[in-house]
Amino acid sequence: MWLPIPPDEIDGLPEGPDYRFWNGGEDFPADPADCAFYVVPYMKPSPLCVRPMGRMSNVQVVQTLSAGIDHVEPGLGRLAAGVRLCNARGVHEASTGELTLALILASLRGIPDFVRAQDRGEWLGGFRPALADKNVLIVGYGSIGEAIEDRLVPFEVARVARVARSERTTARGPVHPLTELPALLPEADVVILSTPLSETTRGLAGADFLSRMKDGALLVNVARGPVVDTKALLAELETGRITAALDVTDPEPLAREHPLWRAPGVLISPHVGGPTSAFLPRAKRLLVDQLNRYVNREPLRNVILTTGASTG
Numbered sequence: 001m002w003l004p005i006p007p008d009e010i011d012g013l014p015e016g017p018d019y020r021f022w023n024g025g026e027d028f029p030a031d032p033a034d035c036a037f038y039v040v041p042y043m044k045p046s047p048l049c050v051r052p053m054g055r056m057s058n059v060q061v062v063q064t065l066s067a068g069i070d071h072v073e074p075g076l077g078r079l080a081a082g083v084r085l086c087n088a089r090g091v092h093e094a095s096t097g098e099l100t101l102a103l104i105l106a107s108l109r110g111i112p113d114f115v116r117a118q119d120r121g122e123w124l125g126g127f128r129p130a131l132a133d134k135n136v137l138i139v140g141y142g143s144i145g146e147a148i149e150d151r152l153v154p155f156e157v158a159r160v161a162r163v164a165r166s167e168r169t170t171a172r173g174p175v176h177p178l179t180e181l182p183a184l185l186p187e188a189d190v191v192i193l194s195t196p197l198s199e200t201t202r203g204l205a206g207a208d209f210l211s212r213m214k215d216g217a218l219l220v221n222v223a224r225g226p227v228v229d230t231k232a233l234l235a236e237l238e239t240g241r242i243t244a245a246l247d248v249t250d251p252e253p254l255a256r257e258h259p260l261w262r263a264p265g266v267l268i269s270p271h272v273g274g275p276t277s278a279f280l281p282r283a284k285r286l287l288v289d290q291l292n293r294y295v296n297r298e299p300l301r302n303v304i305l306t307t308g309a310s311t312g
Contacts, residue, residue: 001017001018001019001020001035001036001037001039001291002020002021002022002029002030002035002037002038002039002052003019003020003021003022003039003287004021004022004023004024004039004040004041004042004065005021005023005039005280005283005284005287006021007019007020007021009284010284010287010288011284011288012288012292013287013288013291014291014292014295014296016295017036017037017291017295018030020035022041022052023041023044024041024044024048024049028052031055032052032053032055032056032059033055033056033057033058034058035052035056035058035059036058036059036060036061037059037060037061037063037291037294038052038053038056038059038061038062038063039063039064039065039287040062040063040064040065040066040071040072041065042065042066042274042275042279042283043066043274043275045071046070046071046072046074049071049072049075050071050072050074050075050078053072053075053076053078053079054075054078056078056079057080059079059080059083060082060083060084060294061083061084061085061086061290061294061300062076062079062083062084062085062086063086063088063287063290064085064086064087064088065088065091065283065286066087066088066092066274067087067088067089067091067092067096067142067143067144067196067274068087068196068197068224069085069087069196069304070196070197070198070224072085076305076307079307080307080308081307081308081309082306082307082308083306083307083308084300084303084305084306085303085304085305085306085307086290086300086301086302086303086304087302087304088283088286088302089142089143089301089302090143090282090286090301090302091274091279091282091283091286092144092273092274092279092282093143093144093146093147094147094278094282095273095274095275095276095278095279096144096147096148096194096222096273096274097144097147097148097150097151098151098276099222099247099269099272099273100148100151100192100194100220100222100273101148101151101152101155103220103222103245103247103267103269104131104190104192104218104220104245105131106245106267107218107220107243107244107245107267108128108129108130108131108218109128109129109130110124110128112267129216131152131155131156131157131190132155132156132157133156133157133158134157134158134189134190135157135158135159135161135187135188135189135190136152136157136159136160136161136188136189136190136191136192137160137161137162137163137184137185137187137188137190137191137192138160138161138162138163138192138194139163139181139191139192139193139194139195139204140163140164140193140194140195140196140201140223141162141163141164141170141175141194142164142194142195142196144194144222145162145164145192145194146170148192148194148222149162149172160172160173161176161184161187161188162174162175162176163175163176163177163178163180163181163184164176164177164178164195165177165178165200178200181209182208182209182212185209185212185213185214186212186213186214187214188213188214188217189214189216189217189218190217190218190220191213191217191218191219191220192220192222193205193219193220193221193222193223193227193228194222194223195223195227196223196224197223197224197226197227201223201224201227202226202227203226203227203228203229204227204228205219205221205227205228205229205232205233206229206232207229207232207235210229210232210233210236210242211236213236213242215241215242216241216242216243217242217243218242218243218244218245219233219242219243219244219245220244220245220246221244221245221246221247221248221249222247222248222273223248224248224250225246225248225249225250225251225252226250227248228246228250230249230250230251230260233260234259234260234263237263237264237265237266238263238264240264240265242265243265243266244263244265244266244267245266245267245268245269246260246266246267246268246269247268247269247270247271247272247273248271248273249268249271252271253270253271254268286301289301
């Protein structure tokens, strides 16, 4: 079992397996061919994460510590059939939900302007938009989308509309399919992207999507950078018609000279939705649960796909 957290720092791991610590170092902790359960290092670049996968001829489970799996997808073709890929549902909802609300409130209430004014010793008053009474659209209504809505409720928003890949009904109301997104965009004051990155969602927020957003609307991206067409977003931001708050960008990280840094009406945080003090205890609980399930031959949680299985 390869773990990116030292095994002696995780209480409750099942006895029996041989645990090895590897968090992306140059040297592997053992022969990758002997690894049965690979927990992918967190917040490491894709080439590093997939580097051992081609030699993991006996691996049975690949477990990410992120909600997204796009960083390990390049390595899946190197694995034998029957390997289960699991994500970290349940680990990042609290942190990402918090940051989403922080980005929305900071953008609407002008916190970046206040910080700059403080540096100048300037008292910058005036009226600002409130989150109260706004229509909010969440694009990507999985567990993180649900966590975001949980945190929106106390702020007296007028309405929350929800969009996911397929239509369904929840206790809070309907979830619309992606096909209804064009009709929902013009009604939203705040559009939140929390969808996984896939071939369907890559470039989803392109020129057509952005042009349908209402004047003065705020786009918030806590998903993946390539969900937004950066060139199209820059064109809209330059007009001043919409604003944006981005925890993720394309490319990432942004080069110092990238025009997105200086675009009007944009707030950028450096992909910090997940790495907070809430991460480690939740990650450890997930690993203890998954590894006990694996050892006891119980169904694993959060299985996203199985290699070699038909997607028919």
